Amino acid sequence: MLPTALSDTIVALSTPPGAGAIAVVRLSGPRAIELANGVFRGKNLTEQPGNTLHYGTLRTDTGEVLDEVVVGLFRGPHSYTREDVVEISTHGSDYIVRELLALLVRRGARLAEPGEFTKRAFLSGAFDLAQAEAVADLIAADSALQHRVALNQMRGGFSQELKELRQQLIDFAALLELELDFGEEDVEFADRSGLLRLLTHVQTVVQRLLRSFELGNVIKNGVTTVIAGRPNAGKSTLLNALLNEERAIVSAIPGTTRDFIEDEVSLDGIKFRFVDTAGLRETTDEVEAIGVQRTRQRVEQASVVLYLFDLITASPAEVAADIAALPVPGSARLLLVANKLDQAPPASVAIFQQQFPDLLLLAAAPRTGLDELRQHLLATVRREGLDAGSATIVTNLRHARSLEVAAQALEAVQLGLNTGAGTELVAADLRQALRALGEITGDISSDDLLSSIFTRFCIGK
Numbered sequence: 001m002l003p004t005a006l007s008d009t010i011v012a013l014s015t016p017p018g019a020g021a022i023a024v025v026r027l028s029g030p031r032a033i034e035l036a037n038g039v040f041r042g043k044n045l046t047e048q049p050g051n052t053l054h055y056g057t058l059r060t061d062t063g064e065v066l067d068e069v070v071v072g073l074f075r076g077p078h079s080y081t082r083e084d085v086v087e088i089s090t091h092g093s094d095y096i097v098r099e100l101l102a103l104l105v106r107r108g109a110r111l112a113e114p115g116e117f118t119k120r121a122f123l124s125g126a127f128d129l130a131q132a133e134a135v136a137d138l139i140a141a142d143s144a145l146q147h148r149v150a151l152n153q154m155r156g157g158f159s160q161e162l163k164e165l166r167q168q169l170i171d172f173a174a175l176l177e178l179e180l181d182f183g184e185e186d187v188e189f190a191d192r193s194g195l196l197r198l199l200t201h202v203q204t205v206v207q208r209l210l211r212s213f214e215l216g217n218v219i220k221n222g223v224t225t226v227i228a229g230r231p232n233a234g235k236s237t238l239l240n241a242l243l244n245e246e247r248a249i250v251s252a253i254p255g256t257t258r259d260f261i262e263d264e265v266s267l268d269g270i271k272f273r274f275v276d277t278a279g280l281r282e283t284t285d286e287v288e289a290i291g292v293q294r295t296r297q298r299v300e301q302a303s304v305v306l307y308l309f310d311l312i313t314a315s316p317a318e319v320a321a322d323i324a325a326l327p328v329p330g331s332a333r334l335l336l337v338a339n340k341l342d343q344a345p346p347a348s349v350a351i352f353q354q355q356f357p358d359l360l361l362l363a364a365a366p367r368t369g370l371d372e373l374r375q376h377l378l379a380t381v382r383r384e385g386l387d388a389g390s391a392t393i394v395t396n397l398r399h400a401r402s403l404e405v406a407a408q409a410l411e412a413v414q415l416g417l418n419t420g421a422g423t424e425l426v427a428a429d430l431r432q433a434l435r436a437l438g439e440i441t442g443d444i445s446s447d448d449l450l451s452s453i454f455t456r457f458c459i460g461k
């Protein structure tokens with residue numbers, strides 16, 4: 001049975017608002033075709049088969065022509081939401097869209113909430129929750145890898161893997177529950193050593209998925225790389241070179257970059273977000289002092305900290321002191337980069353190299369040594385999961401949290417079995433693991449969870 005809330009017909013603009021070549025207004029629900037037909041002159045839409053396109057005009061309540069349109073007709077269950085769906089392609093005018101929406105609402109359609117089309121698709125079983133969330137990821141994807149991972153998840157790769165795990169555990173849980181039903185009697189239907197073997201297997205998969213989140217997070221959110229260093233080290237010049245455009249302000253006066261300038265570039269399919277900072281030096285200038293404070297904050301949040309110094313003016317002692325003072329988080333990588341190689345005396349370059357064996361040398365202004373820097377940046381990203389090709393990569397924080405809960409519960413089951421704990425305890429822990437895994441795909445879901453997921457979509461999705 002579908003919830004009664006599904007029985008109304010929703011409508012929304014499904015293309016971005018604002019003027020465009022075409023705007024698509026989408027209807028979904030039992031009256032979708034009838035309502036569209038009421039504002040359409042052309043063929044009688046109610047008599048047309050699904051998966052068809054129809055040319056005609058839109059008419060206002062007084063019969064005036066509003067636009068010439070193409071209507072796409074989809075009959076449930078062969079539609080995105082599994083309900084009847086109509087997509088009206090109008091000319092991309094805000095006025096036409098507003099009038100059309102008003103017409104349809106007057107005739108009984110309701111304006112859709114954010115993500116409501118996708119929510120209906122989920123509720124009608126067209127896909128599970130992880131797949132629905134992947135729709136949002138796919139829409140937001142702006143790098144090749146992000147796109148690939150979202151597409152894989154939307155097509156059910158992740159869901160399938162979880163379903164199999166869950167099914168195996170459910171079979172065992174059922175046997176344990178049966179034992180509990182027998183109460184006092186000392187029966188064991190579930191083979192304990194078989195369960196332990198299964199748990200080891202499931203844990204392996206869950207741990208692999210959890211590890212993949214590190215990479216998944218990088219794919220989805222990018223690698224935040226903070227460029228830190230003293231004024232005039234060449235940070236803005238380097239940022240420009242990496243971004244290949246004149247974004248940051250380059251100047252020969254120390255301390256010019258007071259605001260953070262950041263932008264993203266995709267290296268080898270992975271998004272890097274570069275942040276240029278205001279410098280590190282101790283200062284009495286109030287504005288600059290705020291900049292230094294903010295630099296420290298950005299460094300604390302970075303995945304990669306690129307410390308840049310000027311080979312011509314810096315001393316090894318100064319560089320060592322700066323690095324020691326940088327609040328680089330434990331999880332972040334520090335790249336030590338020397339700039340202005342083009343004008344540096346070879347003897348001093350050699351001294352730096354001796355003291356800092358990992359030092360990368362480059363010249364940001366003439367743009368030499370940048371490829372090697374890019375390679376080092378890419379090497380900071382763990383890429384094991386990627387080379388496995390189609391292996392599932394977890395990109396969603398919600399999924400990662402559920403997997404963590406599942407892993408802990410499974411560990412408790414293992415411990416319980418190994419220490420001969422009562423069936424009751426073991427069964428309870430197993431139920432918790434099942435619940436956590438089920439939450440990912442939405443086999444187990446609450447209204448709160450659903451609304452928190454779907455309200456993050458845009459209206460019309």
Ligand code: GDP
Nearest residue numbers: 231232233234235236237250251340363364365
């Ligand atoms: P920031 O304060 O660290 O952002 O430094 P800028 O990027 O503003 O650069 C400071 C000065 O160093 C500018 O005059 C740049 O032209 C110069 N500069 C930057 N990179 C190089 C380089 O590779 N070689 C040389 N010779 N000068 C550079």
Ligand code: ZN
Nearest residue numbers: 235236256257
């Ligand atoms: Zn700068």
